[in-house]
Amino acid sequence: MNTPKPKSPLQDALANVPTDYRNRIIKSYLELKARQAEAKHDAAGVSAGKLCETVVRLLQHELKKTVTPFGQQISNFAGECESFSQVPKAMGNESLRIVIPRALNYLYTLRNKRGIGHAGGDVDANAIDGATITRVADWIVCELIRIFHTMSLEEADALVSSLSSRDIPDIWEVGGKKRVLRNDLDFKQKTLLLLYASVESAVLAEDLYSWSKYSNFAVYRKSVLGQLDTGNFVEYDRESDTVIISPIGIKCVEEEILRTPVRAVANHSLKRASRKRAAA
Structure with missing residues (x-):
């Protein structure tokens, strides 16, 4: 049937x-x-x-x-x-x-x-x-x-x-949180990808820290957000503790991060789909 x-x-x-x-x-x-x-x-x-x-x-x-x-x-x-x-x-x-x-x-x-x-x-x-x-x-x-x-x-x-909203398969929204489904990215790249998914609004630094799963908030502010801000990839407002991606950051995501092939992730997804079909 x-x-x-x-x-x-x-x-x-x-x-x-x-x-x-x-x-x-x-x-x-x-x-x-x-x-x-x-x-x-x-x-x-x-x-x-x-x-x-x-x-x-x-x-x-x-x-x-x-x-x-x-x-x-x-x-x-x-x-x-x-x-x-x-x-x-x-x-x-x-x-x-x-x-x-x-x-x-x-x-x-x-x-x-x-x-x-x-x-x-x-x-x-x-x-x-x-x-x-x-x-x-x-x-x-x-x-x-x-x-x-x-x-x-x-x-x-x-x-x-x-x-x-932006259709980004590398971002998974679950339970009011966002997760980056890319293991090949460093924390700066993950942060830019998370901001790109919310390109029209600023995001709380605390949310980005939580979503990226960085281990220390103070270090994350300094080593990730601070350096991205210095490079003009983001605008980090320390008074409101919010971050928004810049045109340079958007270009970086679109030209370097989203177009990077992730063969291992793709192969894993294909194998998982095959197992599901076989079990159906």
């Missing part, structure tokens, strides 16, 4: 979105996330375009009842996004009519006009553009969940929060 494949949490969260739109949104969004995580910026841009085009058709379905068929090009994407603001208020809430279309137009423009995968120039903007595309896509999907979800408010909020 075949065991039915479990549904994605996104399938439940977007259950009120018509099936064809829902499946296409989820497929293109997950492709975008996976491709961006692999630094495949060209491919991520393609997925972003597909996501935009599907969400615009969903808005047409919800607000206008006349939909551009899949397979037929939306001739004036920016104009179509702007047209939703002219739809009567009774047809849909403000986010569907105004906010989401503007986000879609920005995302589509960035993906097309900036030329993801572009070469030349003094600064390689591929990674920056790719990260921006991913964050805007996160917001769009989160907003669709907020509007269409059939989950409880608590469940929807938790899912939205998880979608809005």
Whole structure:
């Protein structure tokens, strides 16, 4: 007897979105996330375009009842996004009519006009553009969940929060704590990775000490946080005892830590998965 494949949490969260739109949104969004995580910026841009085009058709379905068929090009994407603001208020809430279309137009423009995968120039903007595309896509999907979800408010909020956070497989969140699942990193690298996972807010030094499992708090402050601060990898505010990662620290994580192959960890994960399949 075949065991039915479990549904994605996104399938439940977007259950009120018509099936064809829902499946296409989820497929293109997950492709975008996976491709961006692999630094495949060209491919991520393609997925972003597909996501935009599907969400615009969903808005047409919800607000206008006349939909551009899949397979037929939306001739004036920016104009179509702007047209939703002219739809009567009774047809849909403000986010569907105004906010989401503007986000879609920005995302589509960035993906097309900036030329993801572009070469030349003094600064390689591929990674920056790719990260921006991913964050805007996160917001769009989160907003669709907020509007269409059939989950409880608590469940929807938790899912939205998880979608809005950085997807870092090397960080494990458990019981209100964070753990680094990399044995090849020193404590400075672990600290940067933990801060990268909370890039938009400062983190208590005490939390970082606890999460990294360093043995002595005073020494950790001096030898880890102090040296990272001296090198401008972080900003360590000793008055509030909080730490936030700097652009230099972010670059270090993205270019040196996240891209470091960990063959032993990968092999262990594959063996564990094989054992689970064999026992099933």
